[in-house]
Amino acid sequence: MTGLRSSQLASAACVNRQTLRYYERRGLLAEPERSPGGHRLYPPDAVFVLKVIKAAQRLGFTLDEVADLLAAGGHRHGRADAGLQERARTKLAEVEARIADLDVIASTLRAAVDAGCDDLVACAGQPCCPIPFAPLGADAEVRR
Structure with missing residues (x-):
């Protein structure tokens, strides 16, 4: 099993570990896999997701709005409009x-x-x- 531990991800994305858990509870960040020792192991792309969330917040979007944008985009291939322009x-x-x-x-x-x-x-x-x-x-x- 490979991945980033909470402290590594938090450091890479310039957030704290409590933010990671809060975003997980809110559904903004997917719940990570666990190591055999029970440590959270996040995929490397979680850094990018966190940076996108923080950038959207700096633009004035609330976490609810960010969640909607992430869900609308949802990596749906072929979808031309995920709602970002209107929002x-x-x-x-x-x-x-x-x-x-x-x-x-x-x-x-x-x-x-x-x-x-x-x-x-x-x-x-x-x-x-x-x-x-x-x-x-x-x-x-x-x-x-």
Whole structure:
């Protein structure tokens, strides 16, 4: 029997051993064979799978989304569409929306710094306060 032990795989893929077990439980990583001594023995391609998972996470995909992408791809030969294009477009739209939100937050924080806001409560009472406090009536509407 040959293969990579947990520590070897974790080191090669730059993850920890608990991550390997977690990914196994989630179905992202196939359960490995065992050595006669009970040690997990992963196939060499598990390093690549782990790197794909981590790359997808860095792109903003959740583990559930990664699992779906892996299952859809599933090494099905001849399948032209495993869903990555559509999911990448959806994720891109989400990321662009978050960037737009972060731009608004950054602009508001810059304005608060420029206005010299030191005390949140005191600033909120000033007409020049750049922080977008919702009117009290709007807050009551949200709670209903």
